[in-house]
Amino acid sequence: MQELSLNILDITMNGVAAGADTIFITVKEEFPARRIIIKDNGCGLPEETIEQLRDPFFTTRTTRKVGMGVPLFEMQAEMTGGNLQITSVEAPAEGHGTTFEALLYMQSINFVPLGDMVSTMITLLQGSPNVDFIFTHKTQGGTVHLDMREVRETLGDVPVNEPDILMWLRSYLEEQYSETTLEGERL
Amino acid sequence: MKSLEELARIREQTKAKIALREQEGGTRVMVGMATCGIAAGARPVLSAFVEEVNDSGIGDKVSVEQTGCIGICQYEPVVEVFDGEEKTTYVKMTADKAKRVVAEHLVKGNVVTEYTIGATKV
Numbered sequence: 001m002q003e004l005s006l007n008i009l010d011i012t013m014n015g016v017a018a019g020a021d022t023i024f025i026t027v028k029e030e031f032p033a034r035r036i037i038i039k040d041n042g043c044g045l046p047e048e049t050i051e052q053l054r055d056p057f058f059t060t061r062t063t064r065k066v067g068m069g070v071p072l073f074e075m076q077a078e079m080t081g082g083n084l085q086i087t088s089v090e091a092p093a094e095g096h097g098t099t100f101e102a103l104l105y106m107q108s109i110n111f112v113p114l115g116d117m118v119s120t121m122i123t124l125l126q127g128s129p130n131v132d133f134i135f136t137h138k139t140q141g142g143t144v145h146l147d148m149r150e151v152r153e154t155l156g157d158v159p160v161n162e163p164d165i166l167m168w169l170r171s172y173l174e175e176q177y178s179e180t181t182l183e184g185e186r187l
Numbered sequence: 188m189k190s191l192e193e194l195a196r197i198r199e200q201t202k203a204k205i206a207l208r209e210q211e212g213g214t215r216v217m218v219g220m221a222t223c224g225i226a227a228g229a230r231p232v233l234s235a236f237v238e239e240v241n242d243s244g245i246g247d248k249v250s251v252e253q254t255g256c257i258g259i260c261q262y263e264p265v266v267e268v269f270d271g272e273e274k275t276t277y278v279k280m281t282a283d284k285a286k287r288v289v290a291e292h293l294v295k296g297n298v299v300t301e302y303t304i305g306a307t308k309v
Contacts (some may be wrong), residue, residue: 006230009225010225119234123220151191
């Protein structure tokens with residue numbers, strides 16, 4: 001993956017597949033590290049599966065024998081001296097869902113840029129219009145925020161993935177980014 | 188500065204468009220968005236399909252959807268187009284190829300044979 005925003009897209013899709021209706025995607029620029037947290041309220045995972053996720057030759061799928069999503073994300077973090085933590089509570093227990101928290105060190109030569117986070121969000125909204133994504137990107141130069149619960153209240157019964165709505169949401173995010181000075185991104 | 192009030196106006200325009208739309212079977216464009224697809228560049232391919240379908244005014248006949256891994260990861264980004272009984276599998280797609288598929292296949296009905304799986308070497 002050439003951009004962390006692609007890893008974020010990939011990992012977040014797992015939450016969608018786990019039946020989550022709310023997914024928090026949070027990126028924090030906390031010099032000298034970037035923290036990425038993806039928290040879903042899906043069905044969660046049994047304890048033994050959590051460790052298996054880190055193994056590229058583990059997958060729940062039957063069409064192929066590899067599952068590269070989590071190992072790739074963990075590799076991006078570990079290459080910078082950081083790490084990926086996975087916690088999960090299996091349904092039907094209260095607070096069920098899975099949380100991925102990656103820590104990546106910006107000054108490492110292996111630090112991968114975040115890339116096009118706006119496209120990642122629009123792709124998620126296009127594919128999963130009924131999931132409430134709450135995206136927050138905190139930087140020293142301001143915060144970019146999108147809460148689909150608020151958007152949905154405004155939209156009523158108009159689907160999120162109507163092209164005109166997606167286009168508006170894209171420009172809404174782009175405008176917020178243009179008003180933010182991404183100190184972290186320049187490093 | 189964009190606000191949710193502005194979105195409320197867009198909502199009304201969109202509602203009007205949805206009401207005018209005729210519901211028919213239509214063509215489905217399925218873009219593979221599993222890890223293999225994403226790593227190979229499926230995100231800009233999906234964006235290109237969504238934008239070009241809308242810009243070409245065929246949004247009422249063509250839907251763009253996301254799907255998982257269909258097991259031919261070496262050919263990603265893979266896009267399947269379903270027209271009724273017919274299925275066309277486009278492989279090693281890019282945003283530029285997507286534009287051509289919209290213009291030639293989805294608008295005019297001519298399959299872009301050179302991008303299909305039968306015409307492509309890994």
